[in-house]
Amino acid sequence: MQVGLFGAEAEHFTGLAQIGLLHTNVERVFRGGVELTLGRNLVKEVYGGAQIALYRNVVTDLFVGLAQYALVRNDTHRFLGLAQIGTRNGTDAFIGALQLGAYNVIGAGLDWDGGGPRGGGFVGALQLGAYNKIDHGHFSGIAQLAAVNSVEDGDFRGVAQLGLLNLADERFYGALQVGLLNGVDEDFHGIGQLGVVNIAGDEFYGVFQAGVANVLTDEGFHGFGQFGLGAYVDQEFQGVFQASGLFNYVDDAFSGVLQLGGLFNFVDDDFRGVFQIGAFNGVRQEFYGVSQIGVVNMTGDDQFGAQLGFVNLVKDHMHGLQAGFFANAEEVTGMQLGVINFSERLTGATMGLLNRSKHVRGVQIGLVNQTERLRGVQIGLVNLSKHGGLPFFPVMNIGL
Numbered sequence: 001m002q003v004g005l006f007g008a009e010a011e012h013f014t015g016l017a018q019i020g021l022l023h024t025n026v027e028r029v030f031r032g033g034v035e036l037t038l039g040r041n042l043v044k045e046v047y048g049g050a051q052i053a054l055y056r057n058v059v060t061d062l063f064v065g066l067a068q069y070a071l072v073r074n075d076t077h078r079f080l081g082l083a084q085i086g087t088r089n090g091t092d093a094f095i096g097a098l099q100l101g102a103y104n105v106i107g108a109g110l111d112w113d114g115g116g117p118r119g120g121g122f123v124g125a126l127q128l129g130a131y132n133k134i135d136h137g138h139f140s141g142i143a144q145l146a147a148v149n150s151v152e153d154g155d156f157r158g159v160a161q162l163g164l165l166n167l168a169d170e171r172f173y174g175a176l177q178v179g180l181l182n183g184v185d186e187d188f189h190g191i192g193q194l195g196v197v198n199i200a201g202d203e204f205y206g207v208f209q210a211g212v213a214n215v216l217t218d219e220g221f222h223g224f225g226q227f228g229l230g231a232y233v234d235q236e237f238q239g240v241f242q243a244s245g246l247f248n249y250v251d252d253a254f255s256g257v258l259q260l261g262g263l264f265n266f267v268d269d270d271f272r273g274v275f276q277i278g279a280f281n282g283v284r285q286e287f288y289g290v291s292q293i294g295v296v297n298m299t300g301d302d303q304f305g306a307q308l309g310f311v312n313l314v315k316d317h318m319h320g321l322q323a324g325f326f327a328n329a330e331e332v333t334g335m336q337l338g339v340i341n342f343s344e345r346l347t348g349a350t351m352g353l354l355n356r357s358k359h360v361r362g363v364q365i366g367l368v369n370q371t372e373r374l375r376g377v378q379i380g381l382v383n384l385s386k387h388g389g390l391p392f393f394p395v396m397n398i399g400l
Contacts, residue, residue, distance in 0.1 A: 008037075057086075074101075089129075094122045100129065104146075107135035132163075149179070166195070182211070198228065214244070231261075248278070265294075281309070303329070312338070332357075341366075355380075360399075374399030 001016045002008045008020035014031045018024045024035050026043040035041040038054040048065045051057040057068045059076040068074040070086040079091040083098040090105045099122075106122045121138035132144045134151040141158045149161040152169040159175045161168075166179040171187045182193040185201040191208070193200070198209040200216045207224040209216075214226040221237045231244045234251045241258035242248040248261040255272045259265040264280035271283040274290045281292040284300040291306040292299070298313040306321040307314070314322070318329035323337040332343045336350040343350070346357040346364075355364045360371040360378075369378040374388035378397040385391060388399025 094124060096123075097125045099124070099127045099132070102130045103133075104129045104131070105133045105135055106139070198226075297324075318343075327352075346371075369397075 002010065002013065002018045004020040006021050007023045007025065008018050009025040010018070011027045012029050013026045016032055017034045017036060018026070018030065018032065020037045020039070022037065022039040024037050024041045029045045029047070030043045031047045033049045035043065035051045040056045040058065041051045041053045042058045044059070044061050046059050046063045046065055050066050051059070051068045053070045055070065056073045057070045057075065062078045062080070063076045064080045066081055067083045067085060068076070068079070068081070072086065073088045074084045074086040074090065076091040078093045080095045082096055083100060084091065084094070084096070085100045087101055088103045089099045089101040092107055094106055104127050121140065122134060123140045125142045127141070127144045127146065129146045131148045132146040132150065134156070139151055139156045139158055143158060143160045143162055145162045147164045149163045149165070150167040150169070151172070156168045156172045157174055161177045161179065161182070163179045166177040166182045168184045168188070172184045172190060174190045176191055177193045177195065179195045181197045181199070182195045183199040183201070184204070188200045188204045188206055190206045192206060193209045194211065196212045198211040198214045200209070204216050204221045204223055208227055210227040212229040214228045214231040216233045221233045221239060223239045225239060225241045225243055226248070228244050229246045231242045231248045233249070237250045238255040240256055241260060243260040245262045247263050248259045248265045250267045253269040253272065254267040257274045259267070259273070259276045259278070261278035263278060264282065265276045265278040266282040268284045270286045270288065272288045276283070276289070276292045276294070278294045280296045281294045282298045286301045287299045287303045287305060289305045291308055294309045296311045297307040297309040300315050302317045302319065303314045304319045306323070307327070309324045310326070312322040312324050312327045314329035317331045318334060320334045321337065322329065322332070322335070322341070325338055326340045327336045327338045328342040330343070331345040332350070333347045335348050336343065336352070338352045339354070341350045341352045341355045343357045345359045347361045349363040349365070350357065351365045353367045355366040355368070356370045357364070358371065359373045360376050362376045364371065364378045364380070366380045368382045369380045370384040371378070372386045374385040374397065376399060378385065378389065379395070381394055383393050383397035385397055385399055389397040
């Protein structure tokens with residue numbers, strides 16, 4: 001045992017304990033039970049039980065032991081032990097069970113005598129604190145539990161991040177993130193994100209995002225689904241479905257099964273899937289699927305499938321069925337079924353109170369049927385045709 005009134009110093013120490021009132025200092029290797037001081041413990045390598053300090057514990061290279069405990073701060077280059085406990089805990093590489101402190105940092109914890117971060121990671125069970133940060137390297141463990149959890153330059157491999165704000169600056173491999181805001185700046189590969197807001201800044205490969213709002217920008221979403229009040233994908237979505245209470249939005253193409261939104265669904269490019277279901281459904285370019293189902297359905301280019309709603313609009317060519325109160329398309333190959341039906345060209349059938357098309361190749365059935373060129377049959381009270389058939393004839397008008 002070494003005891004110093006103000007400090008205890010040695011080049012090498014092997015024994016039960018080193019105790020100093022203000023500080024302890026071992027230039028090379030400490031092998032023993034405990035270093036104890038009110039001030040600072042400083043050593044290059046530790047093989048022993050514990051470092052205990054009121055102010056600070058510093059290991060410039062390697063700590064192998066049970067624990068570091070300091071009221072203010074613990075710093076090591078490499079930590080192999082049970083726990084680091086202090087207000088601030090820092091290490092470049094942590095292998096153990098627990099970091100417990102107000103601020104826990106991996107990868108930028110060593111700033112003693114010019115010693116800087118050299119990379120590393122966290123391998124253990126739990127980081128518990130107000131702010132947990134993986135600045136360089138990886139997190140592999142069960143959970144990060146804090147108000148703020150951050151993995152800034154490495155992967156997060158584990159079960160969960162639990163906190164008010166969870167961030168993974170690169171890739172997240174694991175089960176889930178749980179918090180008010182979950183963010184992954186690049187790829188997310190896992191089961192899900194659970195929170196009020198979920199953000200994946202790059203591609204998301206996984207099962208789901210679940211929260212009030214789901215946002216994914218810059219790349220595609222490949223997975224099971226998005227669940228929340230609002231879902232947003234900046235580029236391509238390839239998966240099963242998007243489901244939200246308010247809206248779903250894909251800035252590029254949608255390739256999947258379903259967009260299901262309480263208010264509206266919108267795809268800025270092509271939609272390739274089965275259904276869009278919402279109060280308002282919009283596709284800026286082409287729709288390939290079974291149906292759009294909502295109050296208002298709109299496709300900015302060609303539609304291959306059905307539109308079922310109060311208002312159905314296709315800017316270019318409609319291939320399939322439009323059914324509702326009002327239907328309008330540049331060209332229809334199929335059927336329009338509604339109160340008011342408009343088109344420039346009709347190849348097929350239209351049924352409603354008012355049917356109007358410039359060119360008809362097929363059947364118009366309604367109270368009033370009007371066309372400029374008729375090659376087919378008009379059945380209704382008022383039938384009007386400029387070319388083909390009679391200009392006006394009730395009940396039935398035939399044009400060849």
